[in-house]
Amino acid sequence: CRNFHCKQGKVCHVDKHGKSSCICQDPAACPSTKDYERVCGTDNKTYDGTCQLFGTKCQLEGTKLGRQLHLDYMSSCKYIPNCTDYEVKQFPLRMRDWLKNILMQYYEHDLDTSGFLTEKQRSKIKKIYQDDKRLMAGDHTVELLLHDFEKNYHMYVYPVHWQFHQLDQHPIDRLLTHSELAPLRASLVPMEHCITRFFQECDGDRDKLIALKEWCHCFGIKE
Numbered sequence: 001c002r003n004f005h006c007k008q009g010k011v012c013h014v015d016k017h018g019k020s021s022c023i024c025q026d027p028a029a030c031p032s033t034k035d036y037e038r039v040c041g042t043d044n045k046t047y048d049g050t051c052q053l054f055g056t057k058c059q060l061e062g063t064k065l066g067r068q069l070h071l072d073y074m075s076s077c078k079y080i081p082n083c084t085d086y087e088v089k090q091f092p093l094r095m096r097d098w099l100k101n102i103l104m105q106y107y108e109h110d111l112d113t114s115g116f117l118t119e120k121q122r123s124k125i126k127k128i129y130q131d132d133k134r135l136m137a138g139d140h141t142v143e144l145l146l147h148d149f150e151k152n153y154h155m156y157v158y159p160v161h162w163q164f165h166q167l168d169q170h171p172i173d174r175l176l177t178h179s180e181l182a183p184l185r186a187s188l189v190p191m192e193h194c195i196t197r198f199f200q201e202c203d204g205d206r207d208k209l210i211a212l213k214e215w216c217h218c219f220g221i222k223e
């Protein structure tokens, strides 16, 4: 089984003729996990870890339950309050600011350990970083975030595009599927209860894919 790769939820198995194949991971045989490794599935059940969730999904392969089971978020299942109309409108304001701040952190990190960002990324982020009109990281009121977006619109364009391309990897086709969005969604849901509704509404044509155009529109980016 060395160098034999199986997708998530499957493990390599060698039969009596010495032939390797991928079979479903037995959820009961998953390594033990810590509390913080628990995950919540879209079936609203808590799993001890991703191994148990994807093993279960594999065993349900071909069934409706199996198709519907995904990783929902990275914590035990908990009560997630409904996202109100007012909150969902505020969400992109905070998320845009958050994306910009992540890039600022990456830029600072890259100053110490160069090679963290590509040449092209560095030069794009440098312009935002060196702009002294930039709003510093912190908790800001909705009014301030809105004002800053109108005034310094150009600073938000790249962070929004950057996040899209970070997620658009399997395959790279300017469309985000449920599973491409999952890494971002799963880590944010426990803190940001609006993210699910936000992404649902972001898919304007309801084809279950978020196109780059839809993504930019959701974040108020025009071009």
Ligand SMILES: [Ca+2]
Binding pocket: 168, 169, 170, 171, 172, 173, 174, 175, 176, 177, 180
């Ligand atoms: Ca894609």
